[in-house]
Structure formats: structure tokens, C-alpha cells
Amino acid sequence: MEGTKGYIHSFESFGSVDGPGVRYIVFLSGCPLRCKFCHNPDTWNMTAGQTYSASEVLEKALRCKSYWDKDGGITVSGGEPLLQMDFVTELFTLAKAKGVNTCIDTSGATFSSEGEAFEKFRRLMEVTDLLLVDIKHIDEEEHVKLTGRTGKNIREMFAYLDSINKPIWIRHVLVPGITDNDKYLEQTRDFIRTLHNVYRVEILPYHSLGKMKYDQLGIDYVLKDTESPTKERVENARTILECSKYRRWESELDGATDCGKDTPVSEYACGRNCC
Ligand code: SF4
Numbered sequence: 001m002e003g004t005k006g007y008i009h010s011f012e013s014f015g016s017v018d019g020p021g022v023r024y025i026v027f028l029s030g031c032p033l034r035c036k037f038c039h040n041p042d043t044w045n046m047t048a049g050q051t052y053s054a055s056e057v058l059e060k061a062l063r064c065k066s067y068w069d070k071d072g073g074i075t076v077s078g079g080e081p082l083l084q085m086d087f088v089t090e091l092f093t094l095a096k097a098k099g100v101n102t103c104i105d106t107s108g109a110t111f112s113s114e115g116e117a118f119e120k121f122r123r124l125m126e127v128t129d130l131l132l133v134d135i136k137h138i139d140e141e142e143h144v145k146l147t148g149r150t151g152k153n154i155r156e157m158f159a160y161l162d163s164i165n166k167p168i169w170i171r172h173v174l175v176p177g178i179t180d181n182d183k184y185l186e187q188t189r190d191f192i193r194t195l196h197n198v199y200r201v202e203i204l205p206y207h208s209l210g211k212m213k214y215d216q217l218g219i220d221y222v223l224k225d226t227e228s229p230t231k232e233r234v235e236n237a238r239t240i241l242e243c244s245k246y247r248r249w250e251s252e253l254d255g256a257t258d259c260g261k262d263t264p265v266s267e268y269a270c271g272r273n274c275c
Helices: 054-062 081-097 115-126 140-147 152-163 182-193 211-217 231-240
Strands: 005-015 023-028 050-053 073-077 101-106 130-134 168-174 198-205
Touching: 005 054, 005 081, 023 054, 023 081, 050 054, 054 081, 073 081, 081 101, 081 115, 115 152, 130 152, 168 231, 182 231, 198 231
Parallel strands: 023 073, 073 101, 101 130, 130 168, 168 198
Antiparallel strands: 005 023, 005 050
């Protein structure tokens, strides 16, 4: 029986920065946010993606299984994958039946703490091993200016994930003049300190590599005059956010104890600025 179809922007067979180990990345189409630093405006429109069933996607992913070792698996990213929760739940249910590690890379922008949406999210969490979650901006007013939407429900999602002790990796894009500000970084650190389920905290330095896509799509790129942060500012942000404190690495995710290895995070590893 054919299940829910997912709108998919693209696939990446050997992702190395979107979750533990080597991962098959499924980039879903559609996003309700309009982050000024977004590197993938071509994922914003959901129906621009191609449709696949969950079993078709799993079949494609499993062709790469021999590269996953014990830590790898499937990551759904976007766009915003939580826009298509039914599809992701189907995909992850099939994946877990095959023993595959499952990870969602999300902004949390669609999270609701009540009603059917919450029930769907709760079910999805039953088949999700890890979430890569963004803190776009800790200040509500600045969050709206940066993304076009409130961060209130996103903070509610963090609270819920903490309450069920679901492992998360936090990612924070450092943008000069927007998030690269010691006061905001300290507020972000204080928020992270309230959580008990944080396995990793990463700083992603802003870059403008996506500008060409804006030109192609005829969308104004508002950060055209913004430079990447300096190495010193990146280091400053890592220090304030206490990135080195969060070392619950991959091996702990599958039940082993912390191996203590210090996996370096490439400063410019993720070209998407959305995770
Ligand atoms: S950065 Fe991510 S969350 Fe923000 S608009 Fe782009 S795809 Fe959406």
C-alpha cells in the first residue's frame, strides 16, 4: 500500500556533518521561515520538490548502508522537515524496523504544544534518535526580524524535548551585527544551561555562498554587505556557548559510554546555514 508522499528537494548520499557518522541526507521541500542568512532559498517552496514514498526513500538510503558503520544513518533536513511530519514518521518507522539511526535537522518553526500537531510530533519522537535544532536568535524581537516568525513555539519545543530527554545537538549561526553579540551569546548560553539533553553545541559561522541562488530566484539578498565573522569572533562565541562542555558524542547515542574523543567541527562544514 502506498503511504504518504513526501516532497523532496534533493538527496545527499554521504553527509558527514548532519548527525553522527556518515549519513544519507534527505532534504525535504518547504519552509515557513525566511531567515536572512538562508543558504537554500530554493527549498522554500514545498511543491517545487519531487514526490517519493517513504519506502522509495528508504530503499535509496539503504543502498548506502555499508558506509554507515555503527554511528551513521538517515537525517531528514530541509527546508523544514516538520512541515511533513506524516511522511517523516512513516520513513522513520520503516527505518527503525531495519535498525537504522534516525535524525531530524529542524528549526522547530512548526512546533505546536497542543492538538493534533503535538500528537503527531510526539509519535514522530518515538522513532527519532536525535534532533539537530537551531537557535536562530535568543531574543524574541530579533528572532522575528531575522526569520520572519516568533521563536516562542521553538522554545516550547526545546522544553518538550528536554522533558522526554530526547538527545539534541544545538546549532547557532554566528552573523556579524545580528547574532555575534556577547550579550545575546550569553543569553543563549544561559538558555542552553537550563537543558539536560544537549549532546553537542556548534557555532556555524555565517557566509554568503548562497547569494547566487537569490540572484537566480530574483529575491533580494538583504545580507549582501555582511562579512563572515573573524576566527577570533567564532572562537569567542564557542567559548561563551561552552561548546567544549558538550561532549556526549555518537557512541553514547547507541547506549555505549562516552568515548571522550574530541571530534573537531569544521567551521565551514555546513554550507546551508540553516541548521
Ligand atoms: S535557514 Fe533553514 S529554517 Fe531558515 S529559511 Fe532557510 S531552510 Fe528555512
